[in-house]
Amino acid sequence: MIGLARLKPLLTTVAIFTMVPLIAPAAIAPSPTDADNITSTTTAVSPVADAVSLSDVESLVSAAKAYWSEDTSGVTFQVADLAGDALAEASGMMITIDPTAAGHGWFVDTTPTDSSEFSDLSTHLVAVAGGAADGSMDLLTVLAHELGHVIGNPDIDPATDAHTLMSSTIATGERRAPAPAPAPEPSPPAPGEFSSSTTDISFGVVTTGLSSTQEVIFTNIGGTEASIDTITV
Numbered sequence: 001m002i003g004l005a006r007l008k009p010l011l012t013t014v015a016i017f018t019m020v021p022l023i024a025p026a027a028i029a030p031s032p033t034d035a036d037n038i039t040s041t042t043t044a045v046s047p048v049a050d051a052v053s054l055s056d057v058e059s060l061v062s063a064a065k066a067y068w069s070e071d072t073s074g075v076t077f078q079v080a081d082l083a084g085d086a087l088a089e090a091s092g093m094m095i096t097i098d099p100t101a102a103g104h105g106w107f108v109d110t111t112p113t114d115s116s117e118f119s120d121l122s123t124h125l126v127a128v129a130g131g132a133a134d135g136s137m138d139l140l141t142v143l144a145h146e147l148g149h150v151i152g153n154p155d156i157d158p159a160t161d162a163h164t165l166m167s168s169t170i171a172t173g174e175r176r177a178p179a180p181a182p183a184p185e186p187s188p189p190a191p192g193e194f195s196s197s198t199t200d201i202s203f204g205v206v207t208t209g210l211s212s213t214q215e216v217i218f219t220n221i222g223g224t225e226a227s228i229d230t231i232t233v
Contacts, residue, residue, distance in 0.1 A: 036149040037082065037089035038142055040102050041158075041171045047103025052139065054079050056108045057097050063112035064143035067165065067178040070151040087170070088142045090149040101137035104172050109133070112140050118175050124163035127173030138175045141165070145176075 057077050065072045075093050082089060082098040089096050100106075107127070109117065117133040118125035127133035148166050149155075155168035162169070165176045 035089040035091040036146070036155060037086045037168075038145050038155075039169050040085040040087060040104060040137065041169045043085055044103030048100055048105040050105055051099035052079060052097060052101070052106045052108065056106070057139070057143070060109065060112055060140050060143055063109075064140055064147055067144040068147055068151060072147050072150060075147065075150055087137055088146050090146040093150060095143070095146045095150070097139070097142070101139075101142075105136045106139045107133040107136040107173075108139050115175060124177065125175035127175075133175070134173050137170065137172055141170065141174065141176045144178070145170075 054077065057079060061077065075095060077095050077097065079097050079099050082096060082102070085102045087098055087101050087104075107117070109115075115125055117131045118127055127135070127138075145165055153166050156164055156166045158167045158169045161167060163174070163176060165178065167176075170176070
């Protein structure tokens, strides 16, 4: 008899894969500490209800950008409630404007280049009493301040300079001038020229006014040895 081999079933392992959709991580919203804002120097006693519109804000953007020589393209704006006495804040490339200027109301200047609604106090401008800007926050100044943050300028402590554009607080009826341009570096004197003062002199051009009783002492270094000449002018 021929023996029959018992056949064992073959065990096959099947791997089953399940397709799981990839979910992109949610964007992380900037925390309040990432935002730079400007606040009112006082809390509104009788808060106003009139709200500024986005079109009001956009009408002053070009004038506010003119305060700066740096590129401010790509900045976007929105109107939304801000906490406390905050008037506006910059976070990244977004500037948010409080709709009621923390209850003070906004002055939206229709002629922002002439500042005719303000009086010049040399350090800043103050709204003419009883005029359109009196008692309100100047939207132009606040926009220019926040654009300064966008291009990297920090807040300045009001105790140091209360009326500079980047001061962190502002009063109603106040308009600020653009930040002054940095003074150019002085050019070095050309070879052979002299510079002077009333006490000493070094190479350069004589520029200070000297009376007839003062002496100018200069050093002539024409070769290896230095000689000192004294003249009276």
